[in-house]
Every structure is written in C-alpha cells, then in structure tokens.
Amino acid sequence: MGRAGSTGSGFGEGVELSPPDICGFLETTLIDWEGSVAAEVFLCGCNFRCPFCHSAHLVFGRVERLMWDAVVDSLRRRGAFIDGVVVSGGEPTLHGERLVELCRRIKAEGFAVKIDTNGTSPHLLRRLYDEGLLDFVAVDLKAPLDERRYRLATGVNADIAAIKQTLTWLISGQGPSYEVRTTVVPTLHDITTLEEMAHTLSGAADWVLQNFNPKNGCLDPQWEKITPYDKELLERWVERLRRIVPCRLRGAF
Secondary structure, eight states: OOOOOOOOOSOOTTOOOOOOOEEEEEEEESSSSTTSOEEEEEEOOOSOOOTTOSOHHHHTTOSOOBOHHHHHHHHHHTGGGOOEEEEESSOGGGGHHHHHHHHHHHHHTTOEEEEEEOSOOHHHHHHHHHTTOOSEEEEEOOSSSSHHHHHHHHSSOOOHHHHHHHHHHHHTTSSOEEEEEEEEOTTTOOHHHHHHHHHHTTTOSOEEEEEOOGGGOOSSGGGGGOOOOOHHHHHHHHHHHTTTSOEEEESOO
C-alpha cells in the first residue's frame, strides 16, 4: 500500500541527527512483518547471550556501521513500495533515547514502525507507543518465565519481571499490535515446557513458533550439533497448544 504522506524530513534545522549505529539494512523484506512490505534496520548490542543465537555479529558489533543518510535515502527512493520499517537487532531497546530518535526519524518519513525485542524494556516500549512512534511489537519469549530456565536459554540473569510487564501490557490490549514468538530448541523445549509457556500467554492474540536451525550458525558453536525437531512433531504440538492460546508455525524446515 506504500507509505503514508510524509510529515517532513524530521531532521530539523541545526539539529544533529543521532540515531543508534546501524549495523545492517535490508531494503525490502516480505517475511519480517507479515502482511507488509518492509525495510529492516539492524542495531548492534544485546543484553542476552542466547547460545543458539545466529546473530553473534550483531550481538558483539562485529560489522561495519552504516550512515543514517544512506538508509534514509534508500527509504525515500523506495517509499512508494514500503509500508513500514522493522527495527531489529541485537536488542534495539538498549539504545534508549537514540532508539526514540531513530523511530522519530522513521515516522517523520511517513513509515510505520515495528520493533523486535526480548521484552526487557517495557517502559521504553510504552513511551514509544504513547508518543505515536510504535505500530507493532514482536517479543521473543525464550523459555518459561523462571530464573533458572531463562538463564539456560539466554546465558544471563534476565529481568523476568520486566518481561512479564511487557507481555501483560501487550496481552491487555492497551498497546500496539503484536506477536509473541519462540524459537523451539531441543534441550530447552519439549511439549510440557511449551504448554507451560502457553498458559503464561493465556489471552494472547498470536504465538508464533519457529524451529531452531543450527545451519544458521550459533553464538555457542556447540549448539550447532543439536538436531532440530521434525516439522511433523511440531505440527502435532501446535495442535495441542492451540487449545490454550492461538499458536502457529513459521519458517522453513
């Protein structure tokens, strides 16, 4: 459908643009915001160290930075074909005020904004939404919400309370449109674990399961030896999980 009418460049005379370092850019993606044609920017840094993560280059910032001017030039040239911009990572919310600034710049160009997040910054997400800078959120739910199992999945002592706040806010319907997604990894998840997570998500609009793919490379190379679940097994599990919460599979197998 293309972008909405631009509200201006958003740069402001005499104001120096200070978005986060942009560590990757896709001019077009049809899969990272379902139902939309989107561009995608990737930000460096993450507060998790998930051993199965396939984006170590973003987690540790081992990439060449891009200039915002180059990104916005592409967005303007292709604006008639782009509905929105996905801001992913890494963990975008680590950038705080600079993320807010980035979203302002994107919105000023007339695009909707989606943020991919691990859910550990509920107050920042609320602020972005309240300021009209956030249209869609995708939250990665890594494991059942207890400290031990979240530590196994993320490699750190995660802020469970913050993640619960994010989920409660989204499920309550007081925030933007959203999805919750989980990468299903043998050794971390089985049907009992997933059913426990489904009950935590009771009332959610959409829970998306993605199969672990060791071929993408892992932050911890030892995890590349793990064999993913069969598609047929995951499909059977999804049928059980749908009795608790809307659930579906995504991605190639």
